Amino acid sequence: MTAAVGDSEFARAGAGAGFRTCPATGRHIHLGAERLIKVHAVASVVSLLVGAIAAVLLVLTRWQAVHLLPADWFYRILGVHGMSMLIFFIIFFEMAVLLFASTVLLNARNSAPKTSWAAFGLMLAGALMVEAMMWSGRADVLFTSYVPLRADPNFYLGVIFFAVGALVTVGVFFANLVVAKRERTYEGSVPLVVYGALTAAIIAVITLVHGAAIYIPTYLWSLGLMEVDPQIYRMIWWGLGHSSQQINVAAMVAIWYMLGALTIGSVVLNEKISRSAFVLYILFISMASAHHLLVDPGMGPAWKVVNTSYFMYMAVLASMIHGFTVPAGMELGMRLRGFTNGMFDWLRRAPWGDPGFSSLVFSLVVFGFVGGITGVTIGTEQINIIVHNTLRVPGHFHATVVSGTAMAFMGATYYLIPLIFQKKVAFWKGAVIQPYLFAGGMLVFTLSMTFAGSFGVPRRHWDITFSGAQFDVQFNPIVDLILAVVALGGLTAATGAFLFVAIAVKSVFFGEPLGAIVKGTAMAGVPRGLTHPPVHAPDVDARNAALHRAAPGVMGPAPGTIVLVFVFLAAFIVYFFVNWKILSFLWRIG
Amino acid sequence: MHTDTHTGLDSPKGIWWKPAHKSERTWVGIAFAWCMVLFAMMPLWHWKGGQNPSGIRSRTTPAAYGARVGEFIKQYQTGTDRGWPVVTPPPGADVYLAAVSFNWYPILRLQKDVQYTLHLSSLDVNHGFSLYPINVNFQVVPGYDYGLRVSPNTSGDFRIICNEFCGIGHHNMVGRVIVDDAPVAAAVSGGTR
Numbered sequence: 001m002t003a004a005v006g007d008s009e010f011a012r013a014g015a016g017a018g019f020r021t022c023p024a025t026g027r028h029i030h031l032g033a034e035r036l037i038k039v040h041a042v043a044s045v046v047s048l049l050v051g052a053i054a055a056v057l058l059v060l061t062r063w064q065a066v067h068l069l070p071a072d073w074f075y076r077i078l079g080v081h082g083m084s085m086l087i088f089f090i091i092f093f094e095m096a097v098l099l100f101a102s103t104v105l106l107n108a109r110n111s112a113p114k115t116s117w118a119a120f121g122l123m124l125a126g127a128l129m130v131e132a133m134m135w136s137g138r139a140d141v142l143f144t145s146y147v148p149l150r151a152d153p154n155f156y157l158g159v160i161f162f163a164v165g166a167l168v169t170v171g172v173f174f175a176n177l178v179v180a181k182r183e184r185t186y187e188g189s190v191p192l193v194v195y196g197a198l199t200a201a202i203i204a205v206i207t208l209v210h211g212a213a214i215y216i217p218t219y220l221w222s223l224g225l226m227e228v229d230p231q232i233y234r235m236i237w238w239g240l241g242h243s244s245q246q247i248n249v250a251a252m253v254a255i256w257y258m259l260g261a262l263t264i265g266s267v268v269l270n271e272k273i274s275r276s277a278f279v280l281y282i283l284f285i286s287m288a289s290a291h292h293l294l295v296d297p298g299m300g301p302a303w304k305v306v307n308t309s310y311f312m313y314m315a316v317l318a319s320m321i322h323g324f325t326v327p328a329g330m331e332l333g334m335r336l337r338g339f340t341n342g343m344f345d346w347l348r349r350a351p352w353g354d355p356g357f358s359s360l361v362f363s364l365v366v367f368g369f370v371g372g373i374t375g376v377t378i379g380t381e382q383i384n385i386i387v388h389n390t391l392r393v394p395g396h397f398h399a400t401v402v403s404g405t406a407m408a409f410m411g412a413t414y415y416l417i418p419l420i421f422q423k424k425v426a427f428w429k430g431a432v433i434q435p436y437l438f439a440g441g442m443l444v445f446t447l448s449m450t451f452a453g454s455f456g457v458p459r460r461h462w463d464i465t466f467s468g469a470q471f472d473v474q475f476n477p478i479v480d481l482i483l484a485v486v487a488l489g490g491l492t493a494a495t496g497a498f499l500f501v502a503i504a505v506k507s508v509f510f511g512e513p514l515g516a517i518v519k520g521t522a523m524a525g526v527p528r529g530l531t532h533p534p535v536h537a538p539d540v541d542a543r544n545a546a547l548h549r550a551a552p553g554v555m556g557p558a559p560g561t562i563v564l565v566f567v568f569l570a571a572f573i574v575y576f577f578v579n580w581k582i583l584s585f586l587w588r589i590g
Numbered sequence: 591m592h593t594d595t596h597t598g599l600d601s602p603k604g605i606w607w608k609p610a611h612k613s614e615r616t617w618v619g620i621a622f623a624w625c626m627v628l629f630a631m632m633p634l635w636h637w638k639g640g641q642n643p644s645g646i647r648s649r650t651t652p653a654a655y656g657a658r659v660g661e662f663i664k665q666y667q668t669g670t671d672r673g674w675p676v677v678t679p680p681p682g683a684d685v686y687l688a689a690v691s692f693n694w695y696p697i698l699r700l701q702k703d704v705q706y707t708l709h710l711s712s713l714d715v716n717h718g719f720s721l722y723p724i725n726v727n728f729q730v731v732p733g734y735d736y737g738l739r740v741s742p743n744t745s746g747d748f749r750i751i752c753n754e755f756c757g758i759g760h761h762n763m764v765g766r767v768i769v770d771d772a773p774v775a776a777a778v779s780g781g782t783r
Contacts (some may be wrong), residue, residue, distance in 0.1 A: 071759075075760075146715065146755075186604065189602050191602075305629075317622055385726055386725050462760070552612075586640065588740065
């Protein structure tokens, strides 16, 4: 069958009523789904704004020379920052991604509009309850709310509402896939990006079930109706807390494939390998709850070793596969369109002024080199002894969740604004530099935070001068300097985040309508991937075969990527073993 | 237009379970081998390495653990520092340290190159044991007794920082551990300042 038959299929399936045809991509976009995507995206950006304001207050407090907030407000705002960013910003955006992938990318309709709106309402109500409890000082328990620290019951209830709402939307996503298949809105298998979103959705179910399993008993505990064991709490809570970051990973990788396709015509090297890697995520990634329990008294070494390693690092293998297939797909996409010179000409001549592309590259590089390498290393059972609850931990996860996931989501937004909101991207010159500002700031922030943590500087700590403590603690003076650099990086990244919020809000609410895109003519406010779509020539299969024939050895058709992944592997090996060496100097402990 | 070469936004047509190129297979193989190295290091370190978070782990209650700490102090107290008991246990002894918002209790006086079993537990909420400045960190959970066999290989006047948020006074929670090069007479006061 050819695609032409598919097109007539859409027409019969009612592409007219309730749909519009995207002038840029030719896709049939369901208007009801589009409205839902918009409200989730807006809720996400508002959460990002709240979280970013909190971030500025926090870095200005941990910068000892400024030390802005009083102790109680520092811990309160730290809780606000965690919930607003890690839960509300990220999950609202992920719900938008799921709705987008299951409707727009499949030319399909949203199958349960009323349920979707009710779920969104529940999520919104939950988020507002949690924010109200935290800002009013009735939930000074930080993001993790470790029992037996106690918050107002309505805090836990708010989290439950939010999680249930998200779970319902995930259910709608699955329903949409079934309906799209039955209504034959697409042919063959779902695209790889949708497959990645499906992975995220399955992990979301696992995650949110953990959330229910821990927050419902904790809610009852806060009402005095039952007991909750602090160690069991930590184990199941991290089944929510860490696994939710794995929804991010799967969604982010899906967005990497999407942005690659939109900006430079990335191709899928091999569907089997990429899809198998997603399956590895589903099977093993939820074991990462153990990363937080490596120096806990409740679990034995065998449990810790098996779980922290995702059963022999199978989820790390998955990420290392995507870490190859994504850039190799980008390289091949460029080479197929004629950028065949040398090893890295494809990279040099890529559209670095397209914020969708620069976001993709920074997300990929910082997630892999900083977030990935530090994460695997500090998640090693014994190495965790020199890491647990120091600044190395937030140093790691800001490299994954912020430089990785949030950066990828920002890059996707630069395409969602014209494609879904049908507006030009406002402050276009700002948008072009925004990924550089944000990723550069985050890189300084995460590296310096990791460095400070290696001195044993604790995370979640108001005053490391210990001015009110009964015994003096005097960190190496260089720590003050490092924390000032942390603040500098944090403020730069926050400026990037505010710029992003300003661009998103201005574009969506007061933006200039997109109008007609003239192919081949650059337009301010429209990413290059839309004005100069990276379409492949009709003879692309022949070109692909020729590139493969010309490079039968291990360097293959994407030799630049081979060089890059070996640089990555070398960095990984060095960092990993340096940490073992440092560990070996300590007191004997066993 | 239908081509086999496609992006992640296109539906692959027909069977997509096809052999991968040699370069891709090679990378997957190398990544898999590296993952096995990552994994093997952990059991290897349990066997040959000197730093493991295994410990002797048991259940307790805050009341029972508090009583045990009291008994330990009564048995081996050698002095006071700012009103806090300084305890000098004999080599090889079980040492009991309690975390309670916002203190570490009691002050410990240990000997270099001698093994102790250091018990950690909390009398209220979660705390974080962080030995300053050598940066050794363990989670302290109420209801659980974490007995770690430790042998100090450096002498000095150490601090215990709390690095798990335990309430608004969290940042003031600091304890003290002294490690001597040689045995000290039991009558000597524990405080060096």
